[in-house]
Amino acid sequence: MNQVATRPYADQKPGTSGLRKKVRVFQQEHYAANFIQAVFDVVEGKAGAALVIGGDGRFYNREVIQTAIRMAAANGFARVIVGRGGILSTPAASHLIRLRKALGGLVLSASHNPGGPDEDFGIKYNVSNGGPAPEKLTDAIYARTREIDRLLIADAPDVDLDRDGESRVGDMVVEVVDPVADYAELMERLFDFAAIREMIAGGFRIRFDAMHAVTGPYAREIFRRLGAREDSVVNGTPLPDFGGHHPDPNLVHAKALYDEMMGEGAPDFGAASDGDGDRNLIIGKGMFVSPSDSLAVLAANAHLAPAYQGGIAGIARSMPTSQAADRVAEALGIGLYETPTGWKFFGNLLDAGLVTICGEESAGTGSNHVREKDGVWAVLLWLNVLAKRRVSVAEILRDHWARFGRNYYARHDYEALAVDAANQVMDGLRARLGGLAGTRANGLAVAGADDFEYLDPTDQSLSRNQGLRVRFDDGSRIVFRLSGTGTEGATLRVYLERYEPAGGDLGMDVGTALQPLIAAAEELAGIARITGRARPDVVT
Known part of the structure; x- marks a missing residue:
C-alpha cells in the first residue's frame, strides 16, 4: 500500500446525483482519487466488505475504475465486483449491490450528459440498499474533500476488465462479472415474459433506441429472450462519446425515434434510455407519452405485472412532477408522497414499504425492485401492460385521461x-x-x-x-x-x-x-x- 500526498480541491460538492464535472476537471492530478478517498474515509465498515464498481462506458471510465480498484484494496475492502468492460447500468449496479450484499458501490456516470474528452464525467456513491447516498453522507464526503491530504492506493498493475473471473490486487479479490445476466434474470421474475413474447410473435413491433449508451447490451439480451426482431434495438453499442450525441431520452435528443414513431409504417412501440440506463422515453405509434403521464399510467396498471399483482403500497413523485399520479393514488386509496428532486429521497420511502412505484418528470421511473430509477424496467412494464390489455399506447392514454382527467x-x-x-x-x-x-x-x-x-x-x-x-x-x-x-x-x-x-x-x-x-x-x-x-x- 502506498500513501500519496495530495491537496484538497474546493469544488467537490456532490449534486443531486454525485459529483459531475467536465472530463478535463477530473483529469487534474488526484481529482478523481481525492473524491474516492473522501468516500472511503467517511464510509464505515470497509474491512472485509464488498464494493461494486461500474459505469456507463463514457470516456475516462476505465481509467477511473482502475484507480478505484487500487484504492479499494488499500482501504481495506475484501472484494470488488466490477462489470465486464467497466460497464454497469445504474439500475443494474443498484441490483448488484443488493444481490451481493455489498457495502455500497461507485457508479461512474454523468447520466444523460454528453460524453467524450471535452464533455462530462461523474462519480456517485450508492449505499448498501442500492440507492444514492443520502444528504447526510454526501455532506460528510464534501467536508472530507475540503481537508483531505493523503490518498491510500495499492501499487498494482491494471486489472483485465474484459475477461470474467477473479484476480487479486494485494489481499483483495477483484471479480469481473457479466453486467447483464443478473439484471435480466430479475426482469424475468418481475414481468410476464410469456405474455410479451406472445404479443411480439403476433407481429407487435418495437423500436428501442439505446443512444449508443449503456442499455444497448441489456436491451439486446432481454429482447432476444422476448423473441423480438434483431432490429428492435438501434444504436445498441455503448461508445465513449455516445456517438457524438447527447444521450438524453427527450424529444430533442431522440428526435429520430420520435420522427419514426410519428411517420408512416411506424412500429407499435418506441422507447429510449439514457447514458447510464436510469431514464426512459415512451412513444406509441403517433403518440408521445409525457414522463409524468407515464408514471401515472404505470401506477394505475401495475397490477397487470406478476410482481405487482397484489397491488402497490403507495406512489412517490418529485415535487416538480405533474400531479397526475396523485389522482391515481386517490382512486386506489393509497399514499402519495411528494419529495424533492433526486432519487435518494425515494430510498427511505421504499425501504419503509410506504411506496412501491416512484417517478420524476425528468424521465425517471422505478419501483421497489432496486433503489434507482430504471429505464429498461419502465419499458418492460409498458410492454407487460400492452400485452395484457391488447390496445395501443394511444388508447391507453385516452382511457386514462377519460378516467382521471x-x-x-x-x-x-x-x-x-x-x-x-x-x-x-x-x-x-x-x-x-x-x-x-x-x-x-x-x-x-x-x-x-x-x-x-x-x-x-x-x-x-x-x-x-x-x-x-x-x-x-x-x-x-x-x-x-x-x-x-x-x-x-x-x-x-x-x-x-x-x-x-x-x-x-x-x-x-x-x-x-x-x-x-x-x-x-x-x-x-x-x-x-x-x-x-x-x-x-x-x-x-
Whole structure:
C-alpha cells in the first residue's frame, strides 16, 4: 500500500446525483482519487466488505475504475465486483449491490450528459440498499474533500476488465462479472415474459433506441429472450462519446425515434434510455407519452405485472412532477408522497414499504425492485401492460385521461446560464413569494406561493429550498428550480402544469394549453429580461 500526498480541491460538492464535472476537471492530478478517498474515509465498515464498481462506458471510465480498484484494496475492502468492460447500468449496479450484499458501490456516470474528452464525467456513491447516498453522507464526503491530504492506493498493475473471473490486487479479490445476466434474470421474475413474447410473435413491433449508451447490451439480451426482431434495438453499442450525441431520452435528443414513431409504417412501440440506463422515453405509434403521464399510467396498471399483482403500497413523485399520479393514488386509496428532486429521497420511502412505484418528470421511473430509477424496467412494464390489455399506447392514454382527467404539462430548460443571472431570477422571485397570494399573473389568480421543503416521514430529516411553487386558483401551477445535474453555468428549469378534468377538452395541443402559464411565468420571474434568453433551450 502506498500513501500519496495530495491537496484538497474546493469544488467537490456532490449534486443531486454525485459529483459531475467536465472530463478535463477530473483529469487534474488526484481529482478523481481525492473524491474516492473522501468516500472511503467517511464510509464505515470497509474491512472485509464488498464494493461494486461500474459505469456507463463514457470516456475516462476505465481509467477511473482502475484507480478505484487500487484504492479499494488499500482501504481495506475484501472484494470488488466490477462489470465486464467497466460497464454497469445504474439500475443494474443498484441490483448488484443488493444481490451481493455489498457495502455500497461507485457508479461512474454523468447520466444523460454528453460524453467524450471535452464533455462530462461523474462519480456517485450508492449505499448498501442500492440507492444514492443520502444528504447526510454526501455532506460528510464534501467536508472530507475540503481537508483531505493523503490518498491510500495499492501499487498494482491494471486489472483485465474484459475477461470474467477473479484476480487479486494485494489481499483483495477483484471479480469481473457479466453486467447483464443478473439484471435480466430479475426482469424475468418481475414481468410476464410469456405474455410479451406472445404479443411480439403476433407481429407487435418495437423500436428501442439505446443512444449508443449503456442499455444497448441489456436491451439486446432481454429482447432476444422476448423473441423480438434483431432490429428492435438501434444504436445498441455503448461508445465513449455516445456517438457524438447527447444521450438524453427527450424529444430533442431522440428526435429520430420520435420522427419514426410519428411517420408512416411506424412500429407499435418506441422507447429510449439514457447514458447510464436510469431514464426512459415512451412513444406509441403517433403518440408521445409525457414522463409524468407515464408514471401515472404505470401506477394505475401495475397490477397487470406478476410482481405487482397484489397491488402497490403507495406512489412517490418529485415535487416538480405533474400531479397526475396523485389522482391515481386517490382512486386506489393509497399514499402519495411528494419529495424533492433526486432519487435518494425515494430510498427511505421504499425501504419503509410506504411506496412501491416512484417517478420524476425528468424521465425517471422505478419501483421497489432496486433503489434507482430504471429505464429498461419502465419499458418492460409498458410492454407487460400492452400485452395484457391488447390496445395501443394511444388508447391507453385516452382511457386514462377519460378516467382521471389530463394534466397538461411541460418543462422549459434554460441551460448554461450565467450563474449570477440564474440566481437573480430565483432570488428576485423568492423575495416576492410571500406577497403573491391574491395577485394576478397574466390574468391568472395566484392562490399561493412557497419555497418547497420536505420533511421525510421516516427519519424526520428536513430538506429546504427545493423549488419555488406558484399555485393558481384553477389548480394550475408553475415551479421554478435550479438544476444540480449540469457541469457548466446554471440550468434553470420552469415546470408548467394545467389540469383539465375528465369530460373537459382532453385533446388540446400541449403548447397551446400551457400558453397562459408560459406568459405568467415570464411576468413573474422576468427570465428573458434578466438572462437575455427569449426562449428555453429545451422543452420536454
